[in-house]
Amino acid sequence: MAYSEKVIDHYQNPRNVGSMDKTAKDVGTGIVGAPECGDVMKLQIQVDEKTGIVKDAKFKTFGCGSAIASSSLATEWLRGRSIDEALSIKNTDIVQELALPPVKIHCSVLAEDAIKAAIADYQKKQNNGNGSK
Amino acid sequence: MRLPIYMDNHATTPLDPRVLEAMMPYLTDKFGNAASRNHSFGWEAEEAAEKGRKQIADLIGATPKEIVFTSGATESDNIALKGAAEMYAEKGNHIITTTIEHKAILDSASWLEQRNIEVTYLPVGPDGLINLEQLERAMTDRTILVSVMAANNEIGTVQPIREIGALTRKRGILFHTDAVQAAGKIRLDVDEMQIDIMSLSGHKIYGPKGIGALYVRRRNPRVRLTPVVHGGGHERGMRSGTLNVPGIVGFGKACEICAGEMESENARLRALRDRLKNRIMGQLDEVYVNGSMEHRLPNNLNISFAYVEGESLMMGMKDIAVSSGSACTSASLEPSYVLKALGVGEELAHSSIRFGLGRFNTEEEVDYVAAQVVENVKRLRELSPLYEMAKEGVDVKSMNWSHK
Numbered sequence: 001m002a003y004s005e006k007v008i009d010h011y012q013n014p015r016n017v018g019s020m021d022k023t024a025k026d027v028g029t030g031i032v033g034a035p036e037c038g039d040v041m042k043l044q045i046q047v048d049e050k051t052g053i054v055k056d057a058k059f060k061t062f063g064c065g066s067a068i069a070s071s072s073l074a075t076e077w078l079r080g081r082s083i084d085e086a087l088s089i090k091n092t093d094i095v096q097e098l099a100l101p102p103v104k105i106h107c108s109v110l111a112e113d114a115i116k117a118a119i120a121d122y123q124k125k126q127n128n129g130n131g132s133k
Numbered sequence: 134m135r136l137p138i139y140m141d142n143h144a145t146t147p148l149d150p151r152v153l154e155a156m157m158p159y160l161t162d163k164f165g166n167a168a169s170r171n172h173s174f175g176w177e178a179e180e181a182a183e184k185g186r187k188q189i190a191d192l193i194g195a196t197p198k199e200i201v202f203t204s205g206a207t208e209s210d211n212i213a214l215k216g217a218a219e220m221y222a223e224k225g226n227h228i229i230t231t232t233i234e235h236k237a238i239l240d241s242a243s244w245l246e247q248r249n250i251e252v253t254y255l256p257v258g259p260d261g262l263i264n265l266e267q268l269e270r271a272m273t274d275r276t277i278l279v280s281v282m283a284a285n286n287e288i289g290t291v292q293p294i295r296e297i298g299a300l301t302r303k304r305g306i307l308f309h310t311d312a313v314q315a316a317g318k319i320r321l322d323v324d325e326m327q328i329d330i331m332s333l334s335g336h337k338i339y340g341p342k343g344i345g346a347l348y349v350r351r352r353n354p355r356v357r358l359t360p361v362v363h364g365g366g367h368e369r370g371m372r373s374g375t376l377n378v379p380g381i382v383g384f385g386k387a388c389e390i391c392a393g394e395m396e397s398e399n400a401r402l403r404a405l406r407d408r409l410k411n412r413i414m415g416q417l418d419e420v421y422v423n424g425s426m427e428h429r430l431p432n433n434l435n436i437s438f439a440y441v442e443g444e445s446l447m448m449g450m451k452d453i454a455v456s457s458g459s460a461c462t463s464a465s466l467e468p469s470y471v472l473k474a475l476g477v478g479e480e481l482a483h484s485s486i487r488f489g490l491g492r493f494n495t496e497e498e499v500d501y502v503a504a505q506v507v508e509n510v511k512r513l514r515e516l517s518p519l520y521e522m523a524k525e526g527v528d529v530k531s532m533n534w535s536h537k
Contacts, residue, residue, distance in 0.1 A: 003448075011448055017516055034534035035480035035519060038442055038460050038468065042518035060518040064444040064461040068516065 010069035028122025039063035043114035142491030185385025194322035209332035210237035216358030225275035261290035261424035283315035288424035289433025298327030317391030340387030344380030403431035412503035449509035
């Protein structure tokens with residue numbers, strides 16, 4: 001597979017690799033994909049509860065080079081965005097930025113799913129927290 | 134040591150310089166058509182083709198007249214299956230093969246299934262080998278052909294060819310073997326092993342691409358195959374078309390070299406392969422060899438690296454040419470059907486790497502490859518959420534994954 005320079009750069013120098021405390025209230029975790037499909041992405045966001053801005057984002061990915069690159073790029077884009085802005089990230093933006101070939105589009109779809117799952121997890125925690133007060 | 138390192142010798146092999154040297158005259162001055170019977174250009178081409186035919190026959194214990202030239206093993210496999218099904222239609226309509234054959238066999242078989250041929254696909258065990266009792270039970274009075282590969286192209290496992298030959302001969306069923314990976318690497322003898330039809334390829338044994346052969350037994354029993362390619366009646370009518378004389382010369386020379394060096398080269402390759410395996414497995418946990426180590430080509434190693442996806446691993450080893458059973462390396466987005474047939478879980482099929490050592494690999498290269506593998510697997514495991522979960526004690530298999 002001939003990859004773009006950007007995919008290779010993200011693969012060789014992945015941004016924001018790591019894990020955050022998934023039980024923390026200000027952290028949202030999204031795990032998508034399946035090992036038997038060859039792709040699993042774990043994407044986490046830490047949100048400033050006052051401003052609603054994503055302070056930090058981390059990922060770990062099992063998958064091909066473009067899956068790693070898509071999730072690495074997603075963490076870069078998430079940092080500093082509001083939840084609404086984060087939700088507006090589309091897989092097609094990732095495809096365009098990384099110049100993914102057609103057979104790799106599913107990697108970008110997975111990254112978008114991971115973003116949405118992380119945000120949903122964060123919002124669920126927030127709602128549960130409010131409910132208990 | 135020169136980079137990149139080629140360690141994908143099941144896909145193809147480089148041309149041996151001795152082979153190229155033998156071919157050169159037939160790519161330049163000696164350009165005649167071997168079928169031209171009335172001038173010296175034709176005679177010298179024919180003589181060269183016949184010499185190549187003998188060299189190929191000698192490698193497998195056949196006679197030159199039993200060698201039919203083709204464009205490659207895919208064509209040979211097609212002729213073997215389709216030609217036998219057509220020729221022996223009156224005798225029966227049942228073929229037995231295995232689930233781990235090359236696509237040239239599997240796709241020919243499924244084409245025949247659409248034309249009222251029944252095909253039994255024998256499963257293989259975790260070792261990659263068929264069960265002989267299962268084979269015997271699958272044979273019926275309507276069975277015309279058993280086609281079992283000698284050695285597998287992904288995992289290098291070597292089937293019990295001699296035993297299969299004994300079973301098929303006893304029942305009067307023809308035995309075809311796709312020996313593309315095995316020929317020139319392990320000893321094959323069509324009489325001793327009671328093989329009736331065999332597919333061979335030039336470019337897997339340091340010969341040129343675009344030339345293959347089909348061994349077709351002429352005596353006890355005399356095998357006849359309906360041609361797939363029709364025309365001028367070359368190759369006893371079984372495969373028309375002007376002979377690829379430079380290809381044949383190269384293929385013949387490649388066979389001669391393999392026959393002469395087989396014993397010493399096997400020992401060398403086995404030592405290199407085992408060195409690679411020991412270096413990798415000594416430094417990494419959760420690494421699994423796919424298929425039997427005992428019944429295996431000396432140059433093959435197929436390993437799954439748990440929690441690391443195969444394509445991303447190959448991407449990290451950019452100076453090394455190997456291949457993977459990962460879906461991401463195939464057009465179908467399905468992981469290796471061979472590994473699945475062995476019962477290797479899909480997640481480990483995605484994590485597999487095939488190392489195919491060859492004549493021109495050195496110990497220095499093996500050490501470099503092993504170091505690269507270890508470094509990249511470690512790096513990618515740090516990136517892998519599955520490795521993290523496994524280390525935390527989460528049973529990755531029991532998780533409720535969101536399927537795409």
